[in-house]
Amino acid sequence: MAVKTLRIDGRLISAHEDQTVLDVAREAGIPLPTLCHLDGVAAVAACRLCLVEVAGSAKLQPACTTKVAEGMVVQTATDRLKSYRKMIVELLLAEKNHVCSVCVSNGHCELQDLAVNVGVDHVRYDYLHPDCHVDISHERFGIDHNRCVLCTRCVRTCDQVEGAHTWDVAGRGHKAWIISDMAQPWGASESCTSCGKCVQACPTGAIFHKGASVGEMRKDRDLIRFVVTAREKKQWVV
Amino acid sequence: MGRLRLATIWLGGCSGCHMSFLDIDEFLIDLAGLVDVVYSPLVDTKVYPKDVDVVLIEGAAASEEHIDLARLARKNTKKVVAFGDCAVTGNVTAMRNHLGPALVVLERAYLRDVDVRPGIPCEPGIVPVLLDRVRPLHEVIPVDGFIPGCPPPAKRIKEYLESTLANR
Numbered sequence: 001m002a003v004k005t006l007r008i009d010g011r012l013i014s015a016h017e018d019q020t021v022l023d024v025a026r027e028a029g030i031p032l033p034t035l036c037h038l039d040g041v042a043a044v045a046a047c048r049l050c051l052v053e054v055a056g057s058a059k060l061q062p063a064c065t066t067k068v069a070e071g072m073v074v075q076t077a078t079d080r081l082k083s084y085r086k087m088i089v090e091l092l093l094a095e096k097n098h099v100c101s102v103c104v105s106n107g108h109c110e111l112q113d114l115a116v117n118v119g120v121d122h123v124r125y126d127y128l129h130p131d132c133h134v135d136i137s138h139e140r141f142g143i144d145h146n147r148c149v150l151c152t153r154c155v156r157t158c159d160q161v162e163g164a165h166t167w168d169v170a171g172r173g174h175k176a177w178i179i180s181d182m183a184q185p186w187g188a189s190e191s192c193t194s195c196g197k198c199v200q201a202c203p204t205g206a207i208f209h210k211g212a213s214v215g216e217m218r219k220d221r222d223l224i225r226f227v228v229t230a231r232e233k234k235q236w237v238v
Numbered sequence: 239m240g241r242l243r244l245a246t247i248w249l250g251g252c253s254g255c256h257m258s259f260l261d262i263d264e265f266l267i268d269l270a271g272l273v274d275v276v277y278s279p280l281v282d283t284k285v286y287p288k289d290v291d292v293v294l295i296e297g298a299a300a301s302e303e304h305i306d307l308a309r310l311a312r313k314n315t316k317k318v319v320a321f322g323d324c325a326v327t328g329n330v331t332a333m334r335n336h337l338g339p340a341l342v343v344l345e346r347a348y349l350r351d352v353d354v355r356p357g358i359p360c361e362p363g364i365v366p367v368l369l370d371r372v373r374p375l376h377e378v379i380p381v382d383g384f385i386p387g388c389p390p391p392a393k394r395i396k397e398y399l400e401s402t403l404a405n406r
Binding site for chain 1: 320323326327328329330332333335336337371374376377381384386388
């Protein structure tokens with residue numbers, strides 16, 4: 001396997017040719033915010049939080065889907081990138097009804113942590129306050145579309161890890177929403193195996209265990225990676 | 239330098255932020271030696287005074303009265319602080335926004351499924367007129383600082399006040 005040498009934030013780093021910039025940055029301890037990324041499922045570069053500057057390219061590149069290359073020069077934390085990341089998190093907060101104080105994931109939420117990390121102290125955009133619904137028709141789980149950031153981690157986990165493909169995305173733009181089967185109530189889904197992996201894959205309080213009250217929904221962030229590592233490498237480690 | 243002229247305001251919120259303010263416990267005694275509380279739901283001043291140094295504003299803007307008071311506070315105050323999640327984001331106060339404009343909200347609350355004396359309160363000059371859309375404070379006036387939390391923990395309030403006093 002060929003080794004590539006590149007620079008990230010001025011540091012000279014060696015990497016395997018099949019690694020992404022995100023993989024390498026993480027190994028080197030260079031922090032890069034992510035939201036749609038989930039270890040164990042395919043990267044989709046949807047959230048744009050891991051965008052980096054690559055010398056020679058006018059376009060910003062998502063680190064999670066950009067493969068390393070020989071002599072690549074990457075910047076991960078320029079003022080431009082930081083301002084875009086802050087803007088992205090603010091837009092996510094403005095798009096749906098993220099009322100942290102009454103959310104099951106308050107205090108254990110990746111979106112909340114991101115907002116703190118990128119320096120969001122208030123949202124400069126008008127909140128859309130869309131009319132979203134909550135589906136608690138499933139026996140054990142619920143989905144609250146008010147809290148959904150459309151990262152599709154549940155969709156990919158259900159499809160690629162569980163193999164059920166219960167979840168998918170319907171609609172376009174800010175009217176997009178996550179559906180079970182053919183937009184039927186989750187409890188009426190014939191494909192759902194009730195495995196609960198989507199609950200753990202969800203970064204916010206959008207998918208939760210029924211009965212969890214405010215701040216009680218703690219998720220096992222390593223579960224999906226654990227399952228995939230066990231399956232592919234026969235190693236029962238996180 | 240004279241004592242810091244501190245004000246607090248309660249707009250569209252539950253007063254939980256003010257309760258948390260009181261939870262700073264013995265620091266209230268230190269604070270009493272360093273600041274004058276010139277306007278607050280906790281003191282008896284009726285009119286927002288001039289030359290206020292810092293105001294902590296709890297709650298979102300939900301009525302016309304809130305907008306008027308916020309604007310007056312901005313005009314008369316050096317440093318305006320959004321105090322708690324309702325002021326910072328709209329929070330629970332803004333959860334009515336998805337229903338629609340004020341009239342729809344009032345009908346939902348006071349007419350629909352109401353058994354005893356249904357009727358929308360309307361006392362011009364007494365009952366403030368609701369805004370069609372609840373707004374966070376920074377959409378109404380420029381804001382200089384933000385203290386998040388529902389309510390903000392007492393420790394956070396204490397640290398904010400300490401740093402404000404230290405950086406005068």
